[in-house]
Amino acid sequence: MTDSIDKLKTLLGEVADIGSAIAVLHWDQQTYMPSGGAEERAMQIATLSRMAHELATSDEIGAAIEAAKADVGDLEAPSDEARLVRKTDRDFTKEKKVPSSWVTEFRRTTALAHRTWAKARQESDFSQFQSILEKIIDLRRQYAEFFTPFDHPYDPLLDDYEPGMKTAEVKSVFENLRPQQVELVHAISEVSERVDDTPIHQDFDEKRQWDFGIEVIKAFGFDFDRGRQDKTVHPFTTDFGIGDVRITTRFDPQFFNTGVFSTLHEAGHAMYEQGVDQKFSRTPLAGGTSLGIHESQSRMWENLVGRSKPFWVAFYPRLKKYFPDQLGNVDVEAFYKAINKVEPSLIRVEADEATYNLHVMLRFEIETALLEGKVEAAELPDVWNTKMQEYLGITPPDDAQGVLQDVHWSEGLLGYFPTYALGNLVASQLWEKIEEDIPDLSQQIETAKFDVLLGWLRENVHQYGAKFEPMELLQRITGSGLSAEPYLRYLRSKFGEIYGLDG
């Protein structure tokens, strides 16, 4: 058995190396590359991507997988070897079903679409984007067809980001969640006493925001010997192996939440990657098991920790030292409410915790309808605006702040959005279990002690990388499947207290 696994690992290591090199090229492109490098960089990324794809779908890898499968036997066994072969086989089989002519066409179309979308958004003109979006939707419908039979045409897309998850399951959970979340947001907006958020809308020096963020994530346990932070227009996390996991952030000099909560969010992603067992290095198991589980980690550190009262009991005195003029006369209670103010808004990435998932569910419903053929590209602005009014009570004044706001569709990323909401749900499910296992968690956080929490996550989630599928992992940890109830309990409790709602 050792021989066939070793052979497979050698080939997978090479695929991983090329993948990491591509990630470095992307990271550099976003952080430090001068504008003149764009054209040649695009060629470099294209060439390496093609090589990675060719190698990952080569007959040699196929034969190595077959040999390893024969040696390993039961791929469902929970051994590292079985799961490595299982995941490799699963990815290989999926990738082999997609003709290279489709891949070429998809890459060509999305490269063009990205520029078209950027211009359409800038000019707030959906009509410029419509025809290429139609093409992308058409390509995505074709993509689904490569995986027939399926329960739902959205299943193959969702599966790329959330392995094993079915559209029907997400639908069922979201349909239970949505009316209750809408009702909560409605109840909050009924409360006459509004939260005053002027404290977080002041001049906040960027360098001090940066330093405070670094102080927090160091306390969390982000390992700067195996990572770093830089600035970009859009924050992201990337990794070039388990030993080099990088985050980026951005700042708004007049709005506190943007910079610090970006840093905390990305650090949550990064600590997941840093926590994967070193033995999985350069294999497909080195990395988070799904975008949903990833988002559960980033949202946990950002929100369940970073927007909690115990956290600010510990860190507000420190923050005041960075901004004595701005916050000297603001007490921790007022500050806590300010950062948690609920207000239906147009842009998902700026949404508060109580309204965030409504933005995501809206996109999920639209995307599934697109795949079902019930909605066409031309109808998107209307569908979008109608749902925004229904769920959030507001209508975008223009398409730039509506249907054109997110980059995802231009990149062909249909099937991706639900993972943002799944992350919130899973974070709350894990949190209830964590609170059982660490009864004095709040007190620990109040004293800026995070090692027990991080240790729990390492032990139960991070170390496994992609060894277990997301729902399998959740089941192993919590004993139950995906559920919206813990999340609803969390929202009701937190915002009930902030807004003085009846329980």
Place this chain on the structure above:
Amino acid sequence: MTDSIDKLKTLLGEVADIGSAIAVLHWDQQTYMPSGGAEERAMQIATLSRMAHELATSDEIGAAIEAAKADVGDLEAPSDEARLVRKTDRDFTKEKKVPSSWVTEFRRTTALAHRTWAKARQESDFSQFQSILEKIIDLRRQYAEFFTPFDHPYDPLLDDYEPGMKTAEVKSVFENLRPQQVELVHAISEVSERVDDTPIHQDFDEKRQWDFGIEVIKAFGFDFDRGRQDKTVHPFTTDFGIGDVRITTRFDPQFFNTGVFSTLHEAGHAMYEQGVDQKFSRTPLAGGTSLGIHESQSRMWENLVGRSKPFWVAFYPRLKKYFPDQLGNVDVEAFYKAINKVEPSLIRVEADEATYNLHVMLRFEIETALLEGKVEAAELPDVWNTKMQEYLGITPPDDAQGVLQDVHWSEGLLGYFPTYALGNLVASQLWEKIEEDIPDLSQQIETAKFDVLLGWLRENVHQYGAKFEPMELLQRITGSGLSAEPYLRYLRSKFGEIYGLDG
């Protein structure tokens, strides 16, 4: 003809893309990579290097070269196509002569040797380094044998860095140069009135050094839309295409020369790369034609421009604004002499202009003797120290400051050193031609005007990239071959004036 050239260019473009990706991985490794990324990065570089080598020596490329050769006809014709095929064929033929077993062994040995050398230098103990250096010398002797017949076993090594150059030619030029340069240095050291260099040994704030350096290279014409500068332990220039050429620098907070002249030196390299005609992008012609010609550009901007009196007439008033406390009472004449002080010293990279080449010639003589089998590794410390005493009149107190000072041999870079001295010679040869073509060059430099000079270099040197071999290029521009005379005239004139020597 178009078809075969296009086919070849497509393949060469892919090789170039992988090469650029490797360069990005190296750049990141030196600039921003956290320590934890080292192990996985080494694997990434190894995998991509192997892939680049396999592709560059593939039968497919071989066939494409043959087809293009047949279509192009005369490879000596000065057309872009002929020269692209000529250079590609030359590199391919050379690379095919080296067995991959040798490449593997060489990479393995030098990777190990680098660490061994670093420790040996730190502990100033040559004996730790000796046995692996023997292995490297042995591998390099084997390497030469792959290219029999040759005039001299050092020829194949030199040719890797200075295409077409023969050991005999370098020997002849150096043997003419050395006694005259030794005599000049001796004459300088006889002068009783020493130059006072205390002005450049003061506290110089790093940020201000950085800002001044940037101001200078912007004035030179370094294009920051197609490049950038970062900090590293050892300064270097790298490029990821013609549109993205990066330099690095370092600073000594108590010694002015280190930071600024590093910046000027690397900017000289970078402006060469930035000046290559865009039509050569992603081909083997995109880049300097040899290390010697490259060094002629870096040394020209660093020394012939940057350490000249006209330059400081323009920039000394600006520099004083950055360092009013340090330089307020130092006049430009005193400052000019201070930065140009001649003093035999132990370390090549810190040597002044008058002694620098002596360090290089010493290494060239040792390297050729090693290849001839006249010197063995065990004798190196003695040989080194004897020659240092003979040429520079000083003996290293230990091996760290002697034979162990440079990284090159540990990386297997034998054949590389002469290019440093060739650069100085070629710079002076070009400079005499430039002064003929631009009679008011000094006055232009005194007013910080560099566009005519850079324009001349672009027109005569940079645009061609590697289209012409180095000595062919020199011949085309100056009408003569390599010569030490212009360099000696330059040194005698400059230092004769500074030290008041008889002409």
